[in-house]
Amino acid sequence: MQKHFCESLTPLLPPQLLWKQAQSFPLFPALGEMESHMFECVNQAAVHEELEDETRRLCDVRPFLPVLKLVTRNCGRAERLLDSKIGVLIGKGLHELDAINDQEVKDFRSKMFRMSEERMQRVQMMTYTEWLQACFSPQLEPTAGTAITDGLNDRPADLKVIIHFDQSQVRVLSPVGVKKQGVEVHILTLHYANSAHRLQVSLSSLTFSLQQVQTCVWDVSIPFKIVLVKGSKVNAEETAKVQVRAGLFHGTELLCKPAVSSESSGRSDHTWKDSTLEFDISVCDLPRMTRLCFAIYAVMDKVKKQKSTKNHYPIAWVNTMVFDYKGQLKTGELILHCWSSFPDELEEMLNPIGTIQTNPYTENATALHIHFPEYSPHSIIFPPFDKVRHSVLLIEMHLWRVKICSARLMSSVCSVCFHIELKEIMERDALSQLCENEKDLIWTLRHDCIENFPQSLPKLLLSVKWSKHEDMAQLQALLQIWPKLCPRDALELLDFNYPDQYVREYAVRCLNEELSQYLLQLVQVLRYEPYYDCALTHFLLERAQGNRKIGHFLFWHLRSEIHMPAVSVQFALILEAYCRGSIPHIEVLKKQVEALSKLKSVNELIKLGTIKNARSKTKEAMLTKEAMMTCLRQISYSETLSDLYSPLNPNVLLSGINVEKCRYMDSKMKPLWIVYNNKLLGGDTLGIIFKNGDDLRQDMLTLQILRLMDRLWKEANLDLRIVPYGCLATGDRAGLIEVVSSADTIANIQLTSSNVAAAAAFNKDALLNWLKERNSGDALDRAIEEFTLSCAGYCVATYVLGIGDRHSDNIMVRSTGQLFHIDFGHILGNFKSKFGIKRERVPFILTHDFIHVIQQGKTGYTEKFGSFRQYCEEAYLILRKNGNLFITLFALMLTAGLPELTSVKDIQYLKDSLALGKTDDEALKQFRQKFDEALRESWTTKVNWMAHNVAKDNRS
Incomplete structure (x- = not known):
């Protein structure tokens, strides 16, 4: 059959061809109806593609091998067609998601399928006008009617009955919930099967409220521990000893001292004598979002000058949550496939900021087998919020007298001094560290923070002792009365340092505006979410499905990174949910x-x-x-x-x-x-x-920040004519860049004005003459004003962001006069070097031919130059006022894998360039020094441009 089929291939894919050839074979009747089959292939993206669309051209299918497989449809044609389209669209076949044996994945997909189905039913009921307004609203971010579900309270109420067994009789007592010995039974249908009185129950809504068969984690005061079963495929030298270090983290905060195993010898497989690792923290004090982080490392003896020392060499790391997605403390054995690539500067080789997903490439990955012991005969569950609130009331009643005593103490000592100190702490930038005394002060004055410093919530969260469940409960109660923050302040709460579920839900509730401005970061912080069903995921899907433009960019931001193992499943699940809705x-x-x-x-x-x-x-x-x-x-x-x-x-x-x-x-x-x-x-x-x-994600980030700077300047009535052209990563090292019309590079402008490439960079009239050729009279004056404003904007922006590699092909000018920069492969002060010497010695590009244009060819520093310098200083001070926002946006991108943004130390450049921590006068003095330095050393820029022009001329 295959031979005849291959001989009959045509540009189209109608199954009739196959059926026509197959009729002559003996088992043809066993095939059944033609409509119950379809073709399948493995496409070039290594995804199983179901060829439901029979009118497609073979040349558009692009199979990995020239083989088509005939398969039986498992469900309705429409469902199969939709599944096939979604699989090809997102770059990951839905059969791969079907094959994942993970209850969390199944529950999330089931919930999203139901919600998407309900949404599409609502869409079908809309009029055409309503549909247009819903999908193509002129208001980019709808603020009304947006529902944010927390994954816990959005279920329809179940029909509650209690079943009383009395020998052969069954009675339904009441359709309302009645507790008997702490157990509730939720049943939808109930009837006798036959005369033997056998009971049949519809399982569509059978649940038990396990008040007596579950244990609250706050009631378990035993120290937390885990058992190391074994390690396999450990890539260590034969002479090395292998150890395991384990730490419990809440965000980046280490909850207690790490536990370390004994040493083990062996080639590939390892077991440890003292296999139980006990931590100095009780089970009851574990926060809901506790991460258990492991590092496997080799210990080698090193002898130097008759002194023996131990050297530790990292082998692999892996993380897992202590509670599962339902809030239940994990028990039983777990196999963790580890990651071998270590980020720089890890403390004690533990990587809490790393993914909790295990390595999907299990064949060669180091595997760590661990066992979570059972502390109770019943499952241990983290308490729901109503119990947290009840506990807080008891704690607050107990602390009320302490609070009164504390107030008296403060008034007797110097309450004014405390509040002055608190104000000073709260005004620091986001990168400033808090000492223990400052944390204690903030926590003591937490009610004052609500009234006087609501934007200080991130610092209060860093002051909570997350290893004490009483403090954690009080914080969650405080969130219920905390004033709503503006979106720019709330963004910081989505950073990795703030993993608490209620904190992140609060932050999402504040994001009612400016979503599109920060969508890039919101997609990246999905990596910090340990569970698929979370407030941020619901928020993004709700907004994306309510506005086509947001949905468009959400789709591409997710799809461009779906090849990354750490987020492949998570992003595929969200993409599937978006497509279905x-x-x-x-x-x-x-x-x-x-x-x-x-x-x-x-x-x-x-x-x-x-x-x-x-x-x-x-x-x-x-x-x-x-x-x-x-x-x-x-x-x-x-x-x-x-x-x-x-x-x-x-x-x-x-x-x-x-x-x-x-x-x-x-x-x-x-x-x-x-x-x-x-x-x-x-x-x-x-x-x-x-x-x-080429990886365009760093360019995409830089252009987003330039767009934000432009917005902040315009809000302050300063339009610096920025050109934040479009840039979009669409896949693994692939993407698109917008071409800015009527523009040319400085290099081309200089080279066309000179017969000698080496001399072109020193022709200060080239740029002004180029503008004069394209503008005359009043148009020339407008072009020079455009050049002056845009040059000021990019001088400040490139200085603050530390943008390097500013050769003459990376700076362009439009015929209307706007100057703009392109190609942002080097940021945050990562300037290019050659032979150990920095090629760029200026804080930003400000050459004398730029000044020549600004002054319209006049010599000496004129009034025009004074206005230009004033624009620069004003723009710089505006950015300083928003310094924390820039720090937050870069911090949220830390796990994106950008080459020049890998640690908090990279973001330190922003703190220095914006002179955060200094007064405006001190910062302005620093900027003026940089401005003078850029002018004084501009000859070095011209030398670099000359070398670039010569090299370019030789290539052509």
Whole structure:
């Protein structure tokens, strides 16, 4: 059958061809109905793709191998088609999620399926106008009617009955909940099966309230411990001894001293004599979000000058939660597959900020087998909030007299001094450390913080003794009366340092505005959420499904990182939930995914062509460009790449490619320069750059911060004409960049004005003449004003962010005068060096030819230059006022895996550049020194630009 089928392949995929050939085979009747089967293949993304759409072209399927498998449909055609589309769209087949043997995954998918189904039913009931307003609201972020579910209180009320067994009789006493010996039975249907009085119960809602068969964790005062069963596939030298270190963390706070195992010898498998690790903390004092972090390391003897020392070499690490997603203390054996890549500067080799997901590549991963002991014959559960609130009332009654005594003591000593000290602490930046005395003061004056310093909640949270469940309970009660923070202040509470469930739910409740501005960070902090069903996930899905533009960017932010093992399952679950609740959006996104796949194919074709023709650059360029244009003209390519909404901006329709203007760029990864005709722009063209092989996430972050700076300046009535062009990561080291129209690089402007590349960088008239050629009269004055404002904005922004690699091809100017920077591969002061010498010696780029334009060619420092300097100083002071916001946004990106943002030390650059901790006068004095330094050392920039221009000229 396979032979005949392969001989009959056509450009389309109708099953009728197979059925026609199969009729001559003896077992044909066993196949059943044609409609109950479909084709399946493994596509180029290594995803099982179900080919439900029979009109698709074979050339669009792109299987990994030229084999199609006939499979039986397991459910309705519509459901299978939707599942197949979602699997291909998100880049992870839903059968992979089906195969995960994890109850948390199953419960989350079931809940999301129900919620998505209800949402789509509501959408179907909408009028066309209502649907347009819901999906394409002119207000980007709807603030009314948004429901935030916490995953606990959104279930419909169950029908409660109590069953009384009296020999052969069964009675339903009441449809309301009646407790008998602390047990409730929730049943939907109840009837006799036959005369033998056998009872059949519908299991659709059978639950038990285990008041007597569950133990509250606060009642267990035994020290917490775990048992090390064994370690396998441990990659250590034969002569090394292997140890395990374990620590309990709440965020980055170590709850007690780490426990360390005895040493073990062996090749690959290890067991430890003292296999029980006991911690200096009772079970009752474990916070709900406690992480158990392990580090496996080798111990080697090192002899130096007759002194023997021990050296520790990390081998692997892994983390797990102490409570499961239902709040139950874990028991029994658990196998943890470890990670071998260690971040820099880990304290005691423990990595609490790392993922709690185990390594999915189990074949070669080190495995740590542990056992959680049982402390009670019943399951141990973390108390629900109503019990927390009851405990707080008792604690507050007990502490009321202490509070009165404390108030008397403060008044007798110097309560004013305490409040002055508290105010000073609360005004510090987010990176400042608190000493124990300061934490005690904040906690003592926590009620004063509510009234006078509500924005100080993060510092109060850092002052809580999370290893005391009484303090934790009081904090959770305080959150119920804490004033609502503005979104910019609430963002900090989503940092890893604040893992408490109620804190994060409070933070999400504050995020009613400015969601799109911080969506990049909100997606990244999903990594900090230990459980799939959380307030942040519900919030993002609710907002995304209520607004198409937010949904668009949520989709791409998640999909671009779905290849990362630590978040692959989590992001796939959220993407599946979004797609199921936004079915009309699927086809739009699918078109974009297919278009990006085509562009990747073109890029790979070009890379292959340049390798083959590397000896002759001219021949290479001609043949490769011709091959590229031939490819783009193919029907399958032109159809896929036309009439799609731009991933960079879903409001822009890319109607058709202008093949003649398309090209590829002369850099290592051969980015594609794709030009579109756009019907909505009145015949104008629109350009996008497709990159394959470069990680654009750092550029995306930098441009987001530039956009935020522009917004903050405008709020202060200062428009510095920033050009935060579009940039979007769409996959593993792939993405799109918006082409800014009518713009050219400083390098090109200089080179076209001089016959000698080496001299071009020193021609101070080149830039001004370029603007004069494109503007005259009043237009020239406006262009110079645009240049002055934008130059001031980028001088301040690049200084604050520590943007490096500022050669003349990374700075551009529009014909309207706006100057802007591109390519942000080096940030936070990571300036490029050569032979150990820094190539960039200035705090920001301010050359004399820039000053020449600002002063309209006049010599000496004029009034125009004074205005420019004033713009810079004003812009700098505005950013300083929002210093904590910038620190927070970078801190929320710490686990994203950006090459130059890996630890808090990287963010320290922002604190220094913004002079946080200093007065405005002191900070302004520092900035003025940097401004003068940039002017004084600008000759070094010109030398670097000369070298760059010469190298560029030689390449061409």
